[in-house]
Amino acid sequence: MTVEQAVFLFTSALILFSGFMMVTRRNLVHAALYLIVALFGVAVIFVLLEAGFLAVVQVLVYIGAIAILMIFAVMLTRGDISKEQEPVNADFGWALMLAALFCFGLIILIGQWPAVNSQAPALSAETDTVFELGSALVSPDAYVIPFEVASVLLLAALIGALVVARPHKKSK
Amino acid sequence: MLDHWIFIGIFIAIAAVFPLLPIVLARFVAPRKPNPIKLDTYECGMETVGDTWVQFKVQYYIYALVFLVFDIETAFLFPWAVAFDALPLFAVLEGVLFILILAGCLLYCWGKGALEWS
Amino acid sequence: MSFINDPITFLAEWITQFLGGFLPEAWVTFIVTLLGVIITASFGLVFVIFLIWLERKIAARFQDRLGPNRAGPFGLLQTFADIVKLITKEDVIPEKADKLTFNIAPILSVVAVLLIWAVVPFAPGWIGTDLNVGVLYIAAVGSFGILSILMAGWSSNNKYALLGAFRAVAQLISYEVPMLVTLMVPVLLARSMGMMTMVESQDLWFIFLAPISAIIFLVSSIAEVGRTPFDLIEAESEIVAGYHTEYTGMKFGLFFAAEFLHAFTIGVLFAIFFLGGWRGPGAEQFRLLGVVYLMLKGLLGYFVVMWVRSTLPRIRIDHMLAFNWKFLTPLSLALLVMTAILDKVFGDTALRFPVLLAGNGSVLLVTWLALRWTSRRHTKERRVFKKRPVAKPA
């Protein structure tokens, strides 16, 4: 077993464990903290896939912003925490079955696919993926439309979230 | 490429050991005589009144929201800045358009009064 | 490569050869990397011991006091005395605290700052590791600091700690916006996110190409550390001691060590991004000189931070957030757009420096005019007195 394989196995065990803890914890802040561990693990996986830029962005965006937003939202809707009710709804048995079926189905499907044991071709040392990504994002024959649409999407999401989340002014 | 990240990985481990050392040392050196009053929450020096889970104002969430939008922006714009030399003027202006749309986000929040603390 | 020019590379090669005699190659690489990590990481931590003494000495001078002067010559051993005190204090974990989170938070806060030093270029060829996403890495590592504050505040199970943590996080994430946007300016000018390339491309220091960006970076960094005038994180009169109210002994000390180290780290980062890092006469030949230059420049930035700290009072949280969102963020966005367009058009010509400087000047002028206009309007509004409630005897 190489070092990379060991790191991969350890990280994926960590991700799956904290993912499991996340969906089973009663305390939502604990669930959010486990979510953060899982997201950090995914960043490590990105590093193993030699996508260092994505790993850094994963930490910056998910841990630095999305997880913080989650914790804020938990604090803003505290009614449920003090009540400490059941974490799962009535249909959780079905959910468990469906998720397990889905998991096994996927594993069988992946196992049957012939290309699955292919090895990673070596990246040439000359290419700087960040540089290429930057060129591709604004190049007219690559991803400029998704690039601009992403900014409009963010604008729309911000406006929508603001309108929904802000308390309406009291009518006098 | 991976060598760099192995360095970072070892660095994280070592960086966690450094602050752990004094805490472990304190375990052996420091006195430990807990009693219920000592272990009580200090709060503001008075006895705790009511629930710790006070209701927070939604303004915190709104700031986090605007921050999230600008955080994502960096994921798009940093590669753009790195590839700056190879870009034609047109591509640079596309990046500028991206920034202006985000400035629109900020202006919208400003105009709606979402940036006010109270 | 002689010892005087480049002692670290010399030693590293010597150790590699020595160990290579009786160990497999993978182990040698691992041990040399490990040594590199330990040297880089402990550099920051050892330096902070000296810095705490320096900060107390300088703060005392600003306040016309002597500062630490009993333990050792010039009070140099004061910090060691403090460390001994902190270690021998009883470590109280409140009964109702969330134990694991409570204990992890201070460690995480130190780790978050220490991790920045992995990519600091000390001298030509002397860098922990030259990531090609170094600048973004620094920003990403900062989010662990935010997380540690949130964890500390929440796990203490204390209203004021939680309130302090929430305020602190609101402040930190707000000021991270102008910081990220301004960081894009040096990246744009250097055309790289690698820290080494950043320094190497500063034939002309970036502070001359982007002076206002440099100031915005420094201001938002001060806010990120939570130093006065932005020290609402621990506004004693408002929220007790903020998120670390419940911490005692060494864990409390770790939060403070992290703050001191962070304050100096932003001085060093300021030097790297805007003051040319290790660049200086003779730094290419004698690399140790590069480290000296970097530390001197970093101390300069650190001194400015301390100067601001001793001069300005704490500002109110609504003013602070308004200053960020309504002044720093729009200004940094305008600067980024201006720099991008002007640098694309004039980047390769001799006009780069004067044009960028003129661009900065015009942005400054427009901002000043806008500020004058709005402040005049505000004063007019304020002249109309509102009716105040009058106290009546019951």
Place this chain on the structure above:
Amino acid sequence: MIPLSWYLFLAAGLFSLGLYGVLARKNAIAILMGVELMLNAVNINIVAFWRYLTPGNVGGQAFAVMVFAVAAAEVAVGLALVISVYRRRKTVAADEINLMKW
């Protein structure tokens, strides 16, 4: 070296965990956390396919960045809805929010 299948298995497991969280959890915020897990599983797949099948074409990374933007937008609006619902109904339990059920 790590074969491609390992990454796909990890992503499948993570996706199923997220799916279980979305279907079984009562709290709306926990459901959103489950969605985050699923999006991350998708991202692992995208990046793994980029690395193993088309490393020369940077499109895989570009789409991973797009997924980040979409995830952020989803969380922003989703949590805003949760907060808004909480303000009116004083609950964030997804099966108690049944105004639109009939």
